[in-house]
Amino acid sequence: MTEQHDRMPLVPANIDTYRHPVVYMHEDCHLCRSEGFTTQTRIEIELDGKRIIATLNVITGEDWLPPETAALSNTAWEAMTVQPGAVGRFSHPEPPASASSIRAKVYGGRLDEDGCRAIISDTVQRRLSDLDLGAFVTSCAGDRLDTAETTALTLAMRDAGARLDWGAGPVLDKHCVGGLPGNRTTPIVVAIVAAAGHLIPKTSSRAITSPAGTADTMEVMAPVALDQSAMRRVVEAEGGCIVWGGGLDLSPADDMLIRIERPLDFDSEGLMVASILSKKAAAGSSHVLIDMPVGPTAKVRSDMAAQSLSRRLTAVAGALGQTLAIHRSDGSTPVGLGIGPALEAHDVLAVLRRDPQAPADLRARALDVAGALLDMAGTDGRARAADLLDGGAAEARFMAICAAQGGFREPGTAPQVSPVTAARAGTITAIDNRRIAKIAKLAGAPGRKTSGVRLHARVGDTVAAGQPLFSVHAETRGELSWALDYAASGDSSFVVEDAP
Known part of the structure; x- marks a missing residue:
């Protein structure tokens, strides 16, 4: 063997594996034979001081990949910032440090702070396979995380990525637990609260299992994929923003766990709380309002479930030093008229523009949430929110936010x-x-x-x-x-x- 036996040229596979790094090798490549690499083997790849761990998929045909070349999925390629002609070094990775903590949790043990931090660190560094993450998510399903474990996991998730600091004074934020189609209050709420002179740097997600997330709806009206410096410029200029959180490195483990949770379709109160509050804490929010729709086909289906979730949210927020309020709302029926990014954007604009045909329920819900947030900041709640909306100040601020984020555009219609x-x-x-x-x-x-x-x-x-x-x-x-x-x-x- 030569000194280069553990190296191979890298090429892009141009395959989207949704945040999961995958490496493709031909079955006849020398590394597969010499190192015993087989399908689903975890492989460490090093390039110019950067390391990732990827899952191997073996190519058996003759047409696509030469035997002595490795192809990287989009996620792996971007993580390594590969340049044309690059040659990577391949090896077996060390076993993940958190494997014992996951195994103990599977068998009914409790997670301590060190165990949570090890699991989240290995998740962010992609040292855990999908099987490892699936075992962890399964071990947390239902009510298998107590409040102390949830707090430890939330802190670990918060500390694993970037953290924003907006200085002194209240930083307002809101989150809807979900499960209610069309409940797109966020753009209206941010516009009202920012027009009232308060800080509300809102980071939002794209849809996971719903027809639209806030970022999806906002994106048909203005750019949302801003980096931290661009986001800060918008907030400093207009007092608020509505941007996609996925590009800001806030609680990065959350997105990786959600990728596993989605196909498993397991509900975990503890993981939900850790997901919500770790991102709010990382975003620098000091005052958080949780909108909790309750209804038979919503995510929270009963008063008992709402009470349990409220207790846990309140306890964990207290441990993080956040002021938190719960806003219970009717989750029995969809909100507004539109369900889908552009259709919901049309509803949002109708409310902001005071259109007589605007959906009254969306307007009322947005005023309720904005009013509750203003109450948390010590101002005149719902009446003040209604004045700002009805007088046009909220619409003007929303348009200014859109302009600062890259420019407003009218949402389209389907053919x-x-x-x-x-x-x-x-x-x-x-x-x-x-x-x-x-x-x-x-x-x-x-x-x-x-x-x-x-x-x-x-x-x-x-x-x-x-x-x-x-x-x-x-x-x-x-x-x-x-x-x-x-x-x-x-x-x-x-x-x-x-x-x-």
């Missing part, structure tokens, strides 16, 4: 639209949040920005047979067809009963 009508006459008594959200996702949301669902009837409305209940908006005929097929199958998203 394919088809109504779904009532099968019978009667009164609408319920709307299934989950089914209506799935229809919006099948139509293409959030990836297709103008796709989704627009409601034409609400709970309490009386409808005639054949009257439109909602319309499906899609950018392609195929996605429109998939959404309509699902809407016609099984139980209806709208419950229509005889009028009393």
